Amino acid sequence: MSLTATSALSDASPAKRIESDQEALDVARALATEFAPGASQRDRDRQLPWAELEALAASGLLAITVPREYGGIDVSASTLGEVSAILAEADSSIGQIPQNHFYILEALRVDGTEAQKRFFFERALAGDQFGNALSEIGTKTVSQLNTTITPDGDGHRINGRKYYSTGVLFADWIVVFANDPAGKITMSFLPHDTEGLTLVDDWSGFGQRTTGSGTTIIDNVRVEAESVVEHHQGFARPTTIGSLGQVIHAGIDLGIARAAFAETLDFVRNRARPWSDAGVDRASDDPLTISIVGSLAIRLDAATALLAESGRLVDIARHSLAEPDVIAATIAVAGAKVLTTEVALAATNTLFELSGTRSTLIEENLDRHWRNARTHTLHDPVRWKYHVVGNWVLNQVAPPRNGAL
Known part of the structure; x- marks a missing residue:
């Protein structure tokens, strides 16, 4: 279709315009409050979140990365990561769905023509959603395409x-x-x-x-x-396409970890029984349980802090496009992805360790947190992120330019 034919796409109810980073966070929290109560049932029955995605589009959140020169507010990468975490804590599937949308908008910002930017950023501001058709199977490596x-x-x-x-x-x-x-x-x-x-x-x-x-x-x-x-032009020179996408992935894992941690605290406080050798009346007074909860809380705080810091470095690199800045952002985001992956897996596993056998009952559906963490953290292997960070720190070998870093 012609990029000048904007009138061909009408909006029954145009999306709201969000005006600041703080408003974006507030809107995300309000939506999360709406999305969270039905998350378990949607997972159990595999009910696709049609109404929730319509609400997300109408809220204006899908346009928060549109550049200011095209009518958007271009929120910081840290804000984008936290918005993703907030949504994923409520429902990790809803948190993941916009990841490719934002990746596409960033690639458009970097690689698109002026006409393409004007048209598609306008569509994003109107509430349009962009979905990706990228991954294939049957190729020699995950990055190869037959299409x-x-x-x-x-x-x-x-x-x-x-x-x-x-x-x-x-x-x-x-x-x-x-x-x-x-x-x-x-x-x-x-x-x-x-x-x-x-x-x-x-x-x-x-x-x-x-x-x-x-x-x-x-x-x-x-x-x-x-x-x-x-x-392909976006990977022929230093850009932040990949690192911005990874900030969102890290935010999703962080949100899953927070959800599992909250479930753990609730179960231990209100339903779990202490181990008989602990000599206490409440599971929440078990000294070993307290220690494990403290360890998880610290790791969650560390992951949150590194995600915010990596987002700050991504913003610096997005504006300068200097190779040292892009490398610094890439390395920091790789570290954030490692920490959020590990804390998501740890939190979802610890949920069962501290809550006991009752937490495994099908009707509780608490296993959805572990299933979601295990599935999403397979998106790209963190073992290679250790290698990227180590090779830079030890040998000053720059990370590869691709959508996974």
């Missing part, structure tokens, strides 16, 4: 099949990542009802069950040249 985009007259044709297409079921725009004839990665913006585009609700992961991460089939889909972004 192709080839010239077709004054436009292109795309063919391929995507898996783990997080959020596409809810999206107004499906953004397809494909290799051009030279093997360079592109992003194509397609309206969700584009002919030849099929969205399949077949995500069967045991965690993050309601993210809408199904299969996307792209069968000879026509895309106009003006809707194609040369995404």
